[in-house]
Amino acid sequence: MADPTSRGFPDATRRNERARRAILAAALSLVDETGYPGLSIEALAGRAGVGKQTIYRWWPSKAAVLLDACQGLDEAHPDGPEPSPAPDTADLAADLKRMLRATVDELTGERYGPPLRALAAAAACDPVLAAGLTDRLLAPRHARFERRLRTARAAGELAADADLPLVTELLLGSLAYRWLMGRSVLGHADADALVDHVLRGVSAP
Amino acid sequence: MADPTSRGFPDATRRNERARRAILAAALSLVDETGYPGLSIEALAGRAGVGKQTIYRWWPSKAAVLLDACQGLDEAHPDGPEPSPAPDTADLAADLKRMLRATVDELTGERYGPPLRALAAAAACDPVLAAGLTDRLLAPRHARFERRLRTARAAGELAADADLPLVTELLLGSLAYRWLMGRSVLGHADADALVDHVLRGVSAP
Amino acid sequence: MADPTSRGFPDATRRNERARRAILAAALSLVDETGYPGLSIEALAGRAGVGKQTIYRWWPSKAAVLLDACQGLDEAHPDGPEPSPAPDTADLAADLKRMLRATVDELTGERYGPPLRALAAAAACDPVLAAGLTDRLLAPRHARFERRLRTARAAGELAADADLPLVTELLLGSLAYRWLMGRSVLGHADADALVDHVLRGVSAP
Amino acid sequence: MADPTSRGFPDATRRNERARRAILAAALSLVDETGYPGLSIEALAGRAGVGKQTIYRWWPSKAAVLLDACQGLDEAHPDGPEPSPAPDTADLAADLKRMLRATVDELTGERYGPPLRALAAAAACDPVLAAGLTDRLLAPRHARFERRLRTARAAGELAADADLPLVTELLLGSLAYRWLMGRSVLGHADADALVDHVLRGVSAP
């Protein structure tokens, strides 16, 4: 039943695309300027030149708006909506470092940094949002890592019993932890060290 | 004059200890009941039987109150204010698993879970708070792990060039990431798998 | 463009009449019960079942609310919104006494007494409010006296050079002075004595 | 029993005269600068370099402080604490005008104007204060007028049945009314016109 005519829901076919875009753009610019706590629905509506009701009609919370906006960022990427495939040279470590450095750049960049911080903050106290964030922003990024790791495992470069989602979380999770809580700004060296430790392990040879 | 009586700051010697305790206790119980977004200074003051000004006099934000409250939790631990020393048997992996399981219990427990989520959310958008959280709650926990790892490295169980703070962040950071964003509830098995992967590394032997 | 739609002012056409009435009624009842210093915007909003913002949107101060409420009292008078015309019998002194006795009754009555005291107090320190009070509550009352006096002067009963506004102020001003500062309660005899002295003068015949 | 040892009352003999003076002076200067509504006990204590309790110990309200301060103004008059006697030339009207012009100057002057406005405002809603204001500031001024009028009546210049307190109130009351509510600033001409009308009466000769 693809019938969206459930009563109580607005009719998406009549939606004003111009308003939608304006709201998402306003959300990103406001988070940039005033931070997440300063992002209010009223300011959002004002900046977007839109009535408040138009926001409430289509989104359950300002965090949901921001999530949509970030996803929009993904899709509007210069390389097109499809995420670039994971690099796949002969050197696994180098490939992973390349990917993790890009992640660092994303987290510390102007574009994704502020809204992602805001989403992380909101998701920490809102499981529904956390699920959305995971599924729509995080999952694609994890998937790229897992794909490259899977290739490596198939090639015998990785232990056969390596838990690839877990390995991905080792890389991205501890990176995120430092990004959110750490005192210092993330750099490429951090990414490299992370990859080295995760691949080689810590135990004495 | 090393006198820290900078004018403009209230005189800490005249502070009402009863009020301080009541505020910290109220903060914990309110976060438990209503969640962080529902924790308002007004409710806090009401619950603690205290004027709002008494909160604003001593803390810059509700997050700061919560941070103090969590530290109080640490100090009021049944085992006394001193953190229990890291276990140190012959089996490094077992020791780390024990410690990481305890961390899982802390994160998912009634006592620390809710306020820590709240602090993490607030810290994500507030660098000053993030620094406080890191220094006062996280640092002691990291230190325990690093101590045990240092012992192991001295005993030749770990690679001589292992970056111990980084290893600790691998364990605690990725655990925190799953705790905050993950869909599933953290369990002891997660802790064990984490330790195994980190120690052994992922590369094929 | 004679368009008075200066931006920044709320749109009066969308004003909620029910709320307006409730606020004015609440103001009168609260001044009655708690006195002017006890009349707080919060209590007013609570009593009227209205948000504070709805008061701040339309009035600059609680005194302005009270002034509107008193004017409303005038307009809701049993005799209709028009002030009863001044009595005009052949006996000027009797007519003035009748009017001044009515004024005494107004000042000492339940209806006008308390809010007028409050307005007088507020107006003493707020020139803008004083002007409003003068124009909207006092002026109509003065005008009735001046009308009767003008008739009398035209009939040759008064000195040709009598300053009628001044005479009115002699009557109403000194009455108000006793009402506000005097130890005793105003009575009809006071009104009569006032009229007699003002008409006859004090000099020996 | 002149024994002031009633428990609960402070011992006036141990009172700090320096503090008392500082408080009264601060009250006058603050009313001048910020107006009566802006005169707070805390600002008063701060300006006077005094603890709040020292004010609460000796005065029941800030209005009472102001009343004392105004009385102090009277006593510190350049001519000495005694009010100058009413002028008593052969010309009653001229004498009264002189006195009333002086009253106008007092009301509109820097010295008495602001605190008197404040006291009038407070007294309008506080009968106890009104009594104090009447007895301690107003009564002496009324008495001067009544003395001069009594002399005139004894000399046959006034009607034998003239009610002298009432006449005084005609002059001072209507003057005060204009001072508090009027749009224009009081001037000597107002005083003169008042005296003329009150003496001659308004009725046609």
Added chain:
DNA sequence: GAGTAATCGAGACGGTACGTCAGGTCTTCCG
């Protein structure tokens, strides 16, 4: 002079109200 009792400056405290901001609902009018 030493003891002692009250005043004094200071300011923390539990409160009340302030005036503002924003949330989410609602109504009105326009396209």
Added chain:
DNA sequence: CGGAAGACCTGACGTACCGTCTCGATTACTC
């Protein structure tokens, strides 16, 4: 009907003062 606009009720914000209280440190009488 969707959308812009914005009034409405609600509730929290952070601040200003209230009047009470407790704390040493004078200060001034009593013994």
